[in-house]
Amino acid sequence: MAPIEHGASLSEIPTPALLLDLDVVERNLRRMAERAGELGVDLRPHVKTHKCVELGERQRALGARGITVSTLYEARAFAGHGFDDITWAFPVSLSRLPEVQDLASRFTLRVVADSEEAVEALSRLSVPLHVWLKVDCGYHRAGVDPEAPESVRLAERIARSPFLTFDGILSHSGHAYHGASREEIAAIGEEERRVMAGFAARLRMAGTPVPGVSVGSTPAMSAVQRLDGVTEARPGNYVFFDATQAALGSCGVRDCGVTVLASVVSARPESGQFVVDAGALALSKDAGPQHLSWSSMGEIFSDYTKGILDQKMRLVSLSQEHGVVHAPGARMPVGSRMRILPNHSCLTVACFDEYQVVRGGEVMDRWKIWRGR
Amino acid sequence: MAPIEHGASLSEIPTPALLLDLDVVERNLRRMAERAGELGVDLRPHVKTHKCVELGERQRALGARGITVSTLYEARAFAGHGFDDITWAFPVSLSRLPEVQDLASRFTLRVVADSEEAVEALSRLSVPLHVWLKVDCGYHRAGVDPEAPESVRLAERIARSPFLTFDGILSHSGHAYHGASREEIAAIGEEERRVMAGFAARLRMAGTPVPGVSVGSTPAMSAVQRLDGVTEARPGNYVFFDATQAALGSCGVRDCGVTVLASVVSARPESGQFVVDAGALALSKDAGPQHLSWSSMGEIFSDYTKGILDQKMRLVSLSQEHGVVHAPGARMPVGSRMRILPNHSCLTVACFDEYQVVRGGEVMDRWKIWRGR
Numbered sequence: 001m002a003p004i005e006h007g008a009s010l011s012e013i014p015t016p017a018l019l020l021d022l023d024v025v026e027r028n029l030r031r032m033a034e035r036a037g038e039l040g041v042d043l044r045p046h047v048k049t050h051k052c053v054e055l056g057e058r059q060r061a062l063g064a065r066g067i068t069v070s071t072l073y074e075a076r077a078f079a080g081h082g083f084d085d086i087t088w089a090f091p092v093s094l095s096r097l098p099e100v101q102d103l104a105s106r107f108t109l110r111v112v113a114d115s116e117e118a119v120e121a122l123s124r125l126s127v128p129l130h131v132w133l134k135v136d137c138g139y140h141r142a143g144v145d146p147e148a149p150e151s152v153r154l155a156e157r158i159a160r161s162p163f164l165t166f167d168g169i170l171s172h173s174g175h176a177y178h179g180a181s182r183e184e185i186a187a188i189g190e191e192e193r194r195v196m197a198g199f200a201a202r203l204r205m206a207g208t209p210v211p212g213v214s215v216g217s218t219p220a221m222s223a224v225q226r227l228d229g230v231t232e233a234r235p236g237n238y239v240f241f242d243a244t245q246a247a248l249g250s251c252g253v254r255d256c257g258v259t260v261l262a263s264v265v266s267a268r269p270e271s272g273q274f275v276v277d278a279g280a281l282a283l284s285k286d287a288g289p290q291h292l293s294w295s296s297m298g299e300i301f302s303d304y305t306k307g308i309l310d311q312k313m314r315l316v317s318l319s320q321e322h323g324v325v326h327a328p329g330a331r332m333p334v335g336s337r338m339r340i341l342p343n344h345s346c347l348t349v350a351c352f353d354e355y356q357v358v359r360g361g362e363v364m365d366r367w368k369i370w371r372g373r
Numbered sequence: 374m375a376p377i378e379h380g381a382s383l384s385e386i387p388t389p390a391l392l393l394d395l396d397v398v399e400r401n402l403r404r405m406a407e408r409a410g411e412l413g414v415d416l417r418p419h420v421k422t423h424k425c426v427e428l429g430e431r432q433r434a435l436g437a438r439g440i441t442v443s444t445l446y447e448a449r450a451f452a453g454h455g456f457d458d459i460t461w462a463f464p465v466s467l468s469r470l471p472e473v474q475d476l477a478s479r480f481t482l483r484v485v486a487d488s489e490e491a492v493e494a495l496s497r498l499s500v501p502l503h504v505w506l507k508v509d510c511g512y513h514r515a516g517v518d519p520e521a522p523e524s525v526r527l528a529e530r531i532a533r534s535p536f537l538t539f540d541g542i543l544s545h546s547g548h549a550y551h552g553a554s555r556e557e558i559a560a561i562g563e564e565e566r567r568v569m570a571g572f573a574a575r576l577r578m579a580g581t582p583v584p585g586v587s588v589g590s591t592p593a594m595s596a597v598q599r600l601d602g603v604t605e606a607r608p609g610n611y612v613f614f615d616a617t618q619a620a621l622g623s624c625g626v627r628d629c630g631v632t633v634l635a636s637v638v639s640a641r642p643e644s645g646q647f648v649v650d651a652g653a654l655a656l657s658k659d660a661g662p663q664h665l666s667w668s669s670m671g672e673i674f675s676d677y678t679k680g681i682l683d684q685k686m687r688l689v690s691l692s693q694e695h696g697v698v699h700a701p702g703a704r705m706p707v708g709s710r711m712r713i714l715p716n717h718s719c720l721t722v723a724c725f726d727e728y729q730v731v732r733g734g735e736v737m738d739r740w741k742i743w744r745g746r
Contacts, residue, residue: 015466093638099387115639142638287660350693373694
């Protein structure tokens with residue numbers, strides 16, 4: 001794509017483009033930093049959502065002492081820009097141990113494990129390595145059972161290994177994304193807190209010091225009422241939010257910080273159908289919160305700055321580069337533009353190489369998206 | 374990710390990895406070239422599936438005189454490697470006209486239009502430009518109505534423009550993906566042929582020469598019985614196929630040429646659940662052929678070389694980097710590996726930067742994937 005100049009107008013730049021509205025994003029960053037402070041926990045933001053050094057630096061300036069990543073590629077990219085305390089919040093893959101060993105010798109790398117096999121393999125690496133024990137707090141995706149005696153023994157084993165530093169216990173309340181109301185999500189956040197604080201207490205009773213208790217998900221962090229017994233939280237999505245978070249009540253539509261700018265490339269006004277140049281490789285095929293009977297592949301703004309969605313337009317399907325919009329009665333000739341709110345900002349961001357950073361309706365900068373694994 | 378050496382074994386390389394089985398792919402390339410010959414049409418392969426210069430070169434060696442792309446980024450990447458006859462098979466976006474103008478001055482760029490607005494804008498570019506008129510052959514996504522008098526007038530307008538060269542009429546039978554049987558898909562292919570040949574005849578009767586009639590989709594091309602009146606076909610997916618094409622009957626499981634190699638990173642054998650390191654950013658969130666009641670996010674091989682899928686394992690959900698496998702009774706400790714057949718190879722390929730090119734179970738090369746827009 002041709003380079004976009006500073007000050008370019010959104011009516012002129014090539015599409016599809018990923019717009020980052022900096023006023024909104026900076027407000028989101030401040031609010032979550034304040035929220036973590038109120039809840040009495042450290043904030044270790046998950047950068048898998050933005051994959052962007054410029055945003056990581058802003059999170060650090062607001063008090064984050066370390067970051068969370070989902071891939072070793074992200075770890076390398078951020079370490080290359082001065083981030084020296086990084087948690088890889090994914091059950092460590094035995095296929096990546098040589099890289100783990102290399103990275104851990106260059107900065108503070110914290111890894112996550114929930115199996116005998118992984119702990120055994122990490123112990124044999126002979127580098128100083130920080131290890132979190134992953135705990136299933138009710139999401140039932142990964143993590144040890146906090147009620148099982150083996151889980152206590154696995155924590156002990158990490159804590160006693162001469163090369164490993166036991167960082168504590170870590171969970172992800174991904175099931176908060178399946179909550180049907182803010183009350184349900186708050187209850188899931190409280191369940192995570194209770195399970196984790198309780199397990200930490202049992203480990204301490206059994207003689208294993210537990211330095212950290214780490215939890216996290218944006219919906220739970222937005223809704224939970226207290227986090228006693230927890231030391232840090234790792235939300236990621238809050239930086240941008242998206243249509244799913246707005247539907248869950250984690251945010252309002254005005255808080256959504258990334259949109260895809262698309263152009264109409266084919267129009268059939270007589271049947272109310274329009275094709276735009278934002279397909280599955282611009283928005284991802286994330287179908288949104290299915291438990292809320294979600295049926296669009298993204299929402300379309302009638303006025304982004306006022307946070308108003310167009311209730312008559314619906315993005316009904318996506319193929320590789322095509323998006324199909326149903327908009328009965330609309331007049332949108334070929335060349336018309338629209339801003340689309342993605343169902344899932346993390347996956348949408350991973351479709352692009354860079355953000356067009358926008359303030360006041362003009363592009364003021366371009367920031368790289370570090371995608372890879 | 375650490376570089377992978379030639380001769381590396383699939384039991385050793387870092388995961389997730391995108392494997393391209395070259396014996397299978399070369400067979401697919403040969404067969405489609407033969408099939409186009411039998412049907413009496415030129416093959417202009419759609420490279421949006423593989424985005425790979427090495428495969429484009431193989432397609433050219435098998436007789437393809439030009440290629441089809443889905444983005445201008447692909448056009449630039451392939452033009453940079455000596456491909457000088459490229460169709461951008463997407464309704465031309467008015468936001469990209471400066472790039473179209475630049476590229477058309479460097480090689481033969483063929484664009485697609487289906488609106489007055491686009492034809493008007495292309496006429497004003499003042500560069501020699503080849504234009505296809507996009508026709509709706511029954512898919513109802515984009516393209517002009519072949520029965521409407523305005524469609525005849527739009528073709529005439531392109532043909533009479535002093536700067537534009539009218540290449541002919543072009544369609545995509547994407548609805549072949551919604552066929553429930555090989556017979557239905559063959560009928561959709563025949564409908565596309567009939568509509569396009571009929572429209573071309575009407576244009577010629579009205580005095581507009583129609584040099585080309587271009588059709589295409591992998592399922593229709595696999596099932597259709599004749600293509601009289603058609604001059605070229607643009608299938609893309611056939612190079613790799615995938616779980617969707619196997620379900621549609623376009624291919625067998627043994628014909629599927631790309632798989633994702635994944636490792637188990639968390640295991641709960643007692644509940645039959647395993648987490649692998651291939652999530653939405655390795656496989657895409659394509660849910661497969663929903664009209665066939667598809668319910669897995671990818672299929673798992675028990676033996677790739679024999680083309681046997683594991684009927685007891687199911688990839689039930691994907692989050693950003695996690696894949697959740699249900700496999701009651703399976704014994705797969707952390708570190709076990711599996712090969713996953715994606716639902717949609719085009720979107721899976723677009724998640725990776727390179728292929729691990731495999732022959733005989735060993736990695737023999739790495740080929741770049743040119744993704745971008």
